[in-house]
Amino acid sequence: MLQFEDQQLVQFVLAGDTAAFNDLVERHQSRAYNLCVRMLADADAAADVAQDAFISAYKHLPSLRGEFRPWLMRIVANACRDVLRSQKRRPSVSLDLERDDDDAPAMQFADTSDGPEAALMKSELQKTIAVALGAIPDDQREVIILSDIQGLSYQEIADVTGINIGTVKSRLNRARSRLRELLLAAELLPRVRRHTHESNT
């Protein structure tokens, strides 16, 4: 199948090819949905918010300047922020998100090359992190999700969130510090650390 760059697809959409927009949706829906679901901790609401964000992106597509992906992620992040602001909803947890069904491959949780015990521990750590993220302030959670889950650089995070790099760094630092406190409180982190240390020695 012929693969087009995002910018080419955008040009097709602007020229009247509506189907090309759904190609963009297919390409970016996973990233957009994952940001929403980690921010909102509600799978159905996250799908609705992500889809609304895509519609908003389509509506404003003629005003797009620059690259599509950061622009789209900015719209998605804004939509999540709006939902959190309007509903004052805190992610309450979401062990459901990590359910062991065919669609959410549980085996991706951990690298089993370190042995089943390490894999189990990592899986437990990931579940605890998913819960602990809900206890972090929205602005810090957004930054740590973009950085440590989605793997964006400081500059990309600044583009998506509309804040400067210095603020990105300080929010990320506070988020990591808070997350570490929560994981220490759950007494999981020292156990994983000790296990890793013993495995290494």
Place this chain on the structure above:
Amino acid sequence: MKTNPTLTDQDFQQLSALLDGALSSADATLLRQRMQTDAALQDAYTELALTQDAMRTMPTLKPPRSLRIDPQRLHQARGLRWWLISPPGGQLFPTLGVAMSLCFCLLFGAVAMQPVETHTLKGAVTSPATEVAPADQSVVIAPDANPLAGTPWAWLGAVTGAGILGGTVRWSWQIRSRKRAAKR
């Protein structure tokens, strides 16, 4: 349980930056040297790295349904800007815009280039000397005299017209380019 009290905010900032590879090589070397002698610092770094690794390898969750959007719904979402770039507006407005701005530019350009007509008012003092026009002569102003002729305002109008013309030509060119790209 609280974080280790021996760890300052600055330490934590440095560990976080080290994790992201955002620390200068000199600072990174210094911090690594400190970590060899400071167990609390080393533990904190290991915990941060483990947490980041666990987050990086979190599963990518699949949306519960496809987020593809019905074309009809997309069509309804179109705003004013869409109306200006898609048919029939996308065909009509650029043509109309080019025509109107061209007229605007030509009209003001023609006025700007008209020679400035100077009138001597009959009966008015024309020089410091005592030359006075005969008072019985009536004042005649040429009916075709344009008060804007040759003035900066006319030039400003002409330049503005040219700017709008350039903008509309560029706009229509972009629409044509998109259509050509889509056909390819």
